Amino acid sequence: MTRLARALSWPSSWSLLIGVCLLTWLLGLSLALPYGTSRATHQWEEQATSYVVIALPQQNDKIDALQHAVSATFPGTEVTRLSEQEVAQTLAHWSTPWPGPLPTLITLHYRGDIATLTTLAQRYEPDAMVIPPPHQLEKLAPFLANIRQAACHIALAMGGAIALIAPALLYLMARTTALANAQQRLLLLSLGGNPTTLHHIFARRLALISGLGSLIGIALLLPTFIALTRALRPLLRLPPLTDPLHFTTLLPPILWGSLALLPVLIMCLSGGLVYLLCRMQDRTTS
């Protein structure tokens, strides 16, 4: 039925494409939100209890040597030397404006004995001062639990809204397409054609558009995840990322599998739904 497929007009293709793209994007976000929040808060808890600062009174050539020595002695501790701007920012959080020249700050995630680290630091710079992480977990725990709960509620609300909006959007698109092709349907019937042929064409076409929109939505999710992870890093007091795909480790494989299957699922569901709607409308009108 190539001629018939060419004869039909598609007034709502772009609206459906953009609508499904947006809904998929929101659905992906709502699915990822509880997992992402849980992983991020967990990481936050871990980092908060292991965030150690080594303060050195002034710039000198021993700082690089100390940095290398700490990295070599305690591997995996993400030793980072803060820039002057970051130092100023950190000190501003700590107290009133810093008197005199700014010290040098080296940060690392260290869970071992503070005395061992202090001995190592003072071997390179006798005036080095090691500041252990604050005992803030007790205050942080209820706050993080609330954040997790809020994320679950937001995800549920978004999922519910999408579950309501998606069928309504598909109904609207199916109805608009059927109305735009009312003359074609009438002619088809008068020539002895089967209206089910039209329903198949509608369903196939709208399913393809939905699938494409969904794919674009999933594709848009990736930069969104990268942007969100980058934006959250400073809040989590983590060093800037070198691997942009680090966010993939925050979400479980089952969620990635669901996101990969989402376009196929949306395509099948929208095709079936449009076909059923067209059949119902046809039965009502005839």
Add this chain to the structure above:
Amino acid sequence: MITLHNLSLPASPALIQGGMQSLSLQLQRGEALWVVGPAESGKTALLDTLALRRPVAGPATILNEPLNPRFPARTRQRLRQRIGYIDANPLFMDRLSLADNVALPLELAHFRHAEIQRETEAILQWFGLQDHAQALPTTLSHTTRLRAACARALITHPSLILVDEPALTLCPELREHLLSTIKDLVQNGATALFAIRTRPPEVSFPEATLTLPYNPPAPTEGEKEEIPPSLFAPLTPMAPTYEGRFS
């Protein structure tokens, strides 16, 4: 082939009391008939009924298929594929070319691609539409659209041909061409009805006329409750004059 018994047809109350007339009709294969009458006398309603575009009230048989309230949709589709109806305002698929529009009935009947192309080219040439083959219907004049509607209605060599007034009155050349084509098909066993206000005096085919509003002859004692007999005897089949599937 076609039997209508006491079919209720709407008509203008100015023409008939109550605005409804009861029509009985029987037509066999190879018969053709003028349906004449003033405006609003029920001509188009009769054609629409025979084209299965209106519900049929009362016992009726179309193309030897008895119509009843439980008439299955599949049978209706099959019958419609055997009916060629050139109505007053023919509809087209506006996004398809004229050739594709004309070819549509063959595609719906699942003909092969090569056959569709051959038949379409032949009938477009026969109706002088080959220059407009790739044009969109909306860009064409009403007469050309009527020609295309004629080509589309006749491309499948239908068993029942129904022609409404505009195709017969708008252009004398088109009428002559259409009548000669239908005459060939009727001689090959098709049945045809032509709806028109007044029968053109210069046209000899078909000979029989049904006048609407319908005034049935007073039945004699033995004819009461009987369907009128066939109006015509089948004519001798002849070969069609344009090259087509049945040539």
